[in-house]
Amino acid sequence: MKDRVINRYIGMYVLVAVIAVTLLVTPFNSIDPVNLPKLSLLAVLSFIAVGLASSEIDFFKAKKNRIVLLIIGFFVAQLLFVLLIDSHDFSYKFYGTFGRNTGFLAYLSLTFLLIASLVSASKLLLKRYVIAIVGVGSLLALYGILQSKGHDFYQFDLGIGTNVFGTFGNANFQSAFMGITGASSLTLVLFSKVKSHFKALFLLLILLAIYNISASSQQGYLNLAIGISAATTMYLLKSRKPILGWIALGSTIFGVIILLLGILNVGPLSDLIYKSSLLARSFYWRAAANMMLDHPFFGVGMDGYGDAYMRSRPSSVYSSGFFTVSDTAHSIPLDLGSNGGFPLLIAYLGIIILVLIAIVRIMKRKTEFDVVFTTIVAAWVAYQAQSLISINQLGLGVWGWSLSGLIIGYELNTRADEKEGNTRTVHRVKASSQKISALAVITTFIATGLGLAAALPPYLAANKFYVALQSGDAEIIQPAAYLKPYDRARFTYVAQLLQDNKLESRAIAVLRDATKIYPDSIELWRRWSSIPSATPADIAQAKAEMKRLDPYNSDL
DSSP: OOOOHHHHHHHHHHHHHHHHHHHOOOTTSOSOSSHHHHHHHHHHHHHHHHHHHTTOHHHHHOGGGHHHHHHHHHHHHHHHHHHHHOOSOHHHHHHOSTTTOOSHHHHHHHHHHHHHHHHHOOHHHHHHHHHHHHHHHHHHHHHHHHHHTTOOSSOOOOSSSOOOOTTTTSHHHHHHHHHHHHHHHHHHHHHOOOOHHHHHHHHHHHHHHHHHHHHHOTHHHHHHHHHHHHHHHHHHHTSSOHHHHHHHHHHHHHHHHHHHHHHTTOSTTHHHHTTSTTHHHHHHHHHHHHHHHHSTTTTTOTTOHHHHHHHHSOTHHHHTTOOOOOSSOSSHHHHHHHHHHHHHHHHHHHHHHHHHHHHHHHHHHOSSOOHHHHHHHHHHHHHHHHHHHSOOOHHHHHHHHHHHHHHHHHHHHTHHHHHTTTOSOOOOOOGGGSOOOHHHHHHHHHHHHHHHHHHHHHHHHHHHHHHHHHHTOHHHHHHHTTOSSOOHHHHHHHHHHHHHTTOHHHHHHHHHHHHHHOTTOHHHHHHHHTOTTSOHHHHHHHHHHHHHHSTTOTTO
16 A cells, blocks of 8 residues: 555544544634534534545545445535525525534535545554544543533533533533443453553543443443444454354344334333433434435435424324424434435445445455454444434544544555555655645645635634623624524524513514524524514414424414
C-alpha cells in the first residue's frame, strides 16, 4: 500500500476533526451550546477533509473501490434530491431542527468524513484511533464524574434528573460513548499483550465508564455488552476452536433480535421491556414506518420527523394514554428512512453491509488475531448498537461514520499487500521530504471556502440572538427573531418571551410571520391559540391547524 504523505495528513486530520467535534461546547454565546457548534465545526472540518481526499485521484479511479464509491454517491444524490423536493423552509431542511441539527448539511458532512477515512485508512491510523477512543473516553469519564459531583464550568439543565452528560448535552449520549469506551478498553484488557500496568489503567477506565453509565443512562450497558461480544466472537473465531466463535456470534444476534422484539411488545422480554421507558420507542418507530409508507421515495424531508410525527403515529396512541411527542424516530436507520425515503435508507444500509463484508474479508486474510483491528470493530459495533435505538448526535456520529470509512478503507487499501503476504517492502519517506500536490492545495482551498460559507451563517446568527437576549430589550429581541438563516426555535422563544412580558400584540405579529414560514409547526399554532388577546378568528384558525397536524387528538 502506498505510504504517501498526503494520506497520513488526511488520516491525522480526520482523527483530530472527530475529537474536536466530540469535545466542542460553546456555553457562553449560544442558547444551544452543543449541537449547533458541533454542526458548524463538523461542516468546516469535513469539507476540508474531503478537499484533501479528492486530490487522491488514483483511489477514486481504482476498480476495486467502485462499489463503495457508487453506494456513497447514491447516498449523497438522494440527500440532494430530498433537499430539492422538500417544501420546508430552506434553513430548516439544510441545517436541521433546533437541538438536533441533523439536516442535509450534517449528513453530507458525515459522508465527507467517511470518504476521507476511506482514502487514508491504514494500520497506523487504526492504532491512532484506538488511542483516541481511549484518550477521549478518559477525558469524558473524568468530566462526567465532576459533573456528577456538581462541579461543571457551565449549567445546562436536562430536566431528567441527572447532570452527567459530558460534552453531548444529553445523558444518553454520554452513556453511549462510555459504552463504546468500555467495550474498547475491555477488548484491550482481555485480548492484548500489553504490559500489566497498562491493563490496570484500562481496567480503571472501564470502572470509570461504568460509573458514568450508572450515573447517566443505562443505555451504555447495551453498547458495552454488544461491543465486547463482537470482540470475543472475533477472538474465538481465530482460536483453535472456532466453533465457539460461531456459537458466540449466533447468541449475540439472537439476543439483539429478542431485545428489539421486546421493544415492540413481542417475545419473552416484552413484559419486562415494553413497560419501561422503551415503550415510547415503539410509537416512534411505528410513526417512522408510516412516514416511509406514505412517502416512500423522498420521505418527509431531512429532520422533518417532528412535523409529521403526530399525523403519522398510530391512532391507538391516545387510547394507550401515551401523549409524548418527538422530533426523531430514536433510531438512526428509521430517521434516515422517514426523512429521505426508502432509497436513503437502502444506501445507508448498503454502507453498513460494506463494513460487515470488509470485517469478514480482513478476518479471512489475517492468519493471526489482530487486537487493534478487533478493538476498532468492537467500537464500531457498540456504536451501531446504540444507533438502532437512539438519536443521531453529531458528537457520536463522527465516530460511527469515520470508523465505517476506516474499516472499509483498511480492507481496500491493504487488499493487494495482504494477498501477496506482505512480501513487498514499503519504503517510508519522511513527511518533511515530500510535498503536497498542487491539486490537493487547490481542492482544499475551494472546499474550505464552501465549508465556511455553509457553517458560519447559523452560528453567527445564534450568537447575535444570544447577545440580543442578554440586552433584555424588546426592541432588540423582537427583530432578532428574524435573523437569517431562520431558526424556528428563535421565533417560538421570542413569541413566548413577548407574551410573558404582556407584549401580546408583538407576540402575535411574530407568530403570524413564523407560521407562514413554518405552517407545520404545531408549537407555533399552540402558542398563538394561547394568547388571550388573539382574535376569535385567529384562535379558530390556530386550532384548525392544530387539528390538521394532530388529527387523533380528541381534545382539538
